[in-house]
Structure formats: C-alpha cells, structure tokens
Amino acid sequence: MSKNEKEEHLAIGVDLGGTNIRVALMNKMGQILQEGSRLTEAYKSRDYIIQNMIKMINTVKGDYQIKGIGVGSPGPINQAEGRILDPPNLKSLHQCPIVEMLQSEFRDIPIYLENDANVAALAEARVGAGAGKKSVIYITVSTGIGAGIVIDGKLFVGAQGNAGEIGNMIISEKGPQVANLNTGALEALASGTAIERVGRERLGIDGGAKEVFALAMAGDSVALKIVEEVKTYLSIGIANLMHLLNPSIFVIGGGVMQSGEWLLPQLREKTSHLLFPSMRSHLMIEPPMLDHKVGVIGAGLLVFT
C-alpha cells in the first residue's frame, strides 16, 4: 500500500465516554487496524484527559497517514465551535474546545466532532444492522432515550444539530415531573431511569430495568404491568417516527433493550398495530449488530463523508 492510498483510506476514531476512552485506526468499512482503550478518569483535569487522548491517538496512528480524526462525545456539543457543552458525566470537559485542542497537536489533519448517539447511528447505518438501507433511525433506550437519523449514509442533524432528541417527544398528556423533560415525554416514561423509578415506587427495588424484567419473567404481576406500559410507550414512540419519516429500518439498542431480548419482537408486534395498515408490512425493527466498539467505529466513519 502506497502512502497516498493509506491517507485516503484510513481514519482515527475516538470514543470519549464518561468511563472509557477508546481510540482506533480504521478504514471506511469500519475495520479496525489498531486500537487502544483506557479509563477516562473523568474526575481529573481537562488537560490530563485530553493529553491522554492525544497519546492514545499517536499510539494507534504510528507512521500511518490518515485522512482525519473523528471524535464522538456525550452531548450536548456545539459542533460549529467544536466544543463540548455540558454533558452531566464529563464535568471536567464542560465547555472544552476539544477540536481546537486536538487541532493544535494534529495540525494538518481534519478533526470531526459529533455526539455519541449520532456516531453510533452512523456506524450501525453504514456498516451495521442498517448497512445498504436508504434511511435508518437508530434509537438508544438506555439511561436516556435518543435517536440518530441517517439518510443515504449521511447523518441528518437538522439546522442547529439537534435532530434526534426523541426523548423529549410528548406522547402522553400525563407523566412524572422529570427535570429538563416535558410532561409526558417518552424518556420520562420509558427510559432506563424511568423504569428504575417505577420499580422503586411500585416494587420497592433498586435494580432498574434488569431487575424489573427479571421479576416480570418470574411472573410478578406488578412487574408485568410495568413491562406492558414500557412496551406501549416505546411502541408509540416508534410508530410516531414511522408515520413521520417512514425509514427503511429502525435499529434499536441500548442497555434497556439488552436487559430483555424478548422485548424487541414484542415491540415489533405492538408498534405494527399503531401504524396505518398500508405501512405495517414495511416496518423493520432490528437490534444493533456492532458491539461496544460501535462508538469508536462511528467516530472514525465521520471522516468518510
């Protein structure tokens, strides 16, 4: 492989998480050539964290020429300014001008920044469960609920970069009061946090979705009712998106989905009943195909527009 070929075909992805930083050298198919991972140590200083990241990038880069560096960060971010805003799990990096900081180290290499949900959506859409599909909506049901929209292989982020904030979509006139969310918002009703809260209130347990689901599997009627409600709320959310965007495929992942693998087929069934009849046979809901490396792969794919 000549140096020019390498430069055209390789990128570095950085998955900046609240717990781990992952870095990988990869090609546009999402195949990883070199990788590294370490604890973020999010309680330490901004400079400490960014310097570690730079070292990791240099390690996987070695002598390779690369086309660019893509960074996936917890949101919110300001993409135009290349800045991390105020993600709750990364207090040391609030207002961090991460693109500028990386740029001063990697002078001639384009740097891309995107929020982690969009980065995961891009990876699943291009080289995961949505590969080959024209329009993909990737939904994470985890602590929160978010979505990434990929049309013709490109992220659709909207006018100010905030598209996909489905957690704040109102699906009910009532619901618990949750800070920063609308009454009746999807995330307040069906996220991991919501399930944990309801589990505490109605079952007196602290284990969150995993434990609620286990009790439901064991036949506990209160837990079963909670599961039914969560399925209803999630189905409404997905049906709303289907009516609005009619995507080729939904890819639905996140911790809550992993806690109950039976959940996805039941969601398919329930969502289908909420669609216009002519749309039902076209509903595709699949689990993600990429594992914990989805973030670092998607970050690298940002480089290949």
Next chain:
Amino acid sequence: MSKNEKEEHLAIGVDLGGTNIRVALMNKMGQILQEGSRLTEAYKSRDYIIQNMIKMINTVKGDYQIKGIGVGSPGPINQAEGRILDPPNLKSLHQCPIVEMLQSEFRDIPIYLENDANVAALAEARVGAGAGKKSVIYITVSTGIGAGIVIDGKLFVGAQGNAGEIGNMIISEKGPQVANLNTGALEALASGTAIERVGRERLGIDGGAKEVFALAMAGDSVALKIVEEVKTYLSIGIANLMHLLNPSIFVIGGGVMQSGEWLLPQLREKTSHLLFPSMRSHLMIEPPMLDHKVGVIGAGLLVFT
C-alpha cells in the same frame, strides 16, 4: 429564447383537486406563463376527468417544449406505479394509473406524481416562505393534518413514500375514536374535523373551526377552552417535530390556520415552552406565502429535481 432554452426551463404543473383542476406552464422559479382551471366534476367518469386534464395541458403547453409534467393528487398514491389509490374525495379516480394515461398522450415527456401535501411543501420550501432554508417542514391543518418534509430543496418521502403522516402521531393516551386514526392522534384532536366535532358536542354548532374561533373571539368561555386545547395539541405536535428534526423553519397553513390569524403567533409562544431551552430561539414558524396556486406551482416544481 431558443427552443432548447425553453425546453430546459419550462414545466407543466397539474393540481388535481376534489373540486378544481388547475394547470400551469411555469419556470423553475415557480413563475406562471400560462394557466387554466376548471371544475373537476369528480362524480363523472375516470376517462372524462383525465381527458379534460389532457385538454387543459395541451392548451397551456401550446407550442412550448417542456421538460416534464408534474401532477399533485390527493393521497394516498402509489408513486412507484404512478397510480392514485383511494382518496375519499376522488372516487372516480380510485386505482387510476394516471401516469400511464398521461404518458400515452405525452409520449416523450417525463411525468411526475406526488401527493398534494408534499407538492405544497415543495412549493413553499423552494419559492415560498421557506425559500433559501436548508430544511423545511410544511404542515397543513385543514380537514386533516399532514406534513411535507423538504431537505436541501428536495422532498424527503421515506422508504415507501409515506413520510409526513403526522396526523396519526400519538400525542395523548386518550382521545376520541376516529376511523383510521390512533387513539390520541394529533389529527383526531386538532384538525378542522376535530374542532367541528367538539364544536357540535360542546357548543351545539355546526360551523366548524371558523365559528368556534368567532365565538372564542367574542369571549364565549366554552369556545375559548376549545381553542386553548387545540393550541396545546398543535404545539405538542410542532414541538415533537422540532425535537426530532430540528428544521430551519416550519411553514404552517391550511383552512384552520386561515380561520384564525392570531393562532400562529400563539402557537409560536406555546411551542417554544415545550422545547429544550437551547432550541427555543431557533424556532421559526411562518405562514405560507403562496396562495391557492401553491398546488399547481409545487406540481410543476416536481419536474425540476
């Protein structure tokens, strides 16, 4: 202007409505050179209606060379087959293969078919209130509620062409039972039909949105409460779309909006309160700029992709 120039720059738009057929010869700026209009006479036969349409097209076409013919029809349509499916107001044209029928008359001229809501969205996005904006959502609040999504000047219609069906978006766990719509669907709660039904139930009037709004203006407390509810439902619908797609601008038209011009500024206010704070200053809601010719202009614009 040479013949070649003409061919590149002119198109014919056909607005097939339940009441009128409008036809226009126009350029890609939506400027009309020739136009015609007549009653659809929807109760007459398929052949009668289509033959009239062909005559109208030939009249505005004259000797001009045209790049294509675009047709806007009430939905649902099957775009791949160029067929009108089963729009309630056009019974004679159910299952009509309109593209094939026009093609056999206009042999070498490309024919385009799109539903009327999308056609109006395209017109407002390209040459109306959304001109120059990257992403436009056009919403009609009329007998029903529908939306058209235009990204970078192009309609986004989704995998099977059904994107924009926001009337069936669930925003409440309760709501009246309406045929073909989900319980709690936006259209069942806030369309002209919904307002008419509530006006009948609570006020004993048959005049629909116009009369309900007039009574509210006159201070009738029941009518005022209905208006408040409608505003709430519509705001929820718009806020959901803003969180999901973050468009540059919303253009909101249709009979209900025309019945109360004070409605739009109040919707802006109310929707804003339902958004993440960082998104509020970016919310743009504007009325349409094009008048009753929006359909024929949008149909012609289908030709210029």
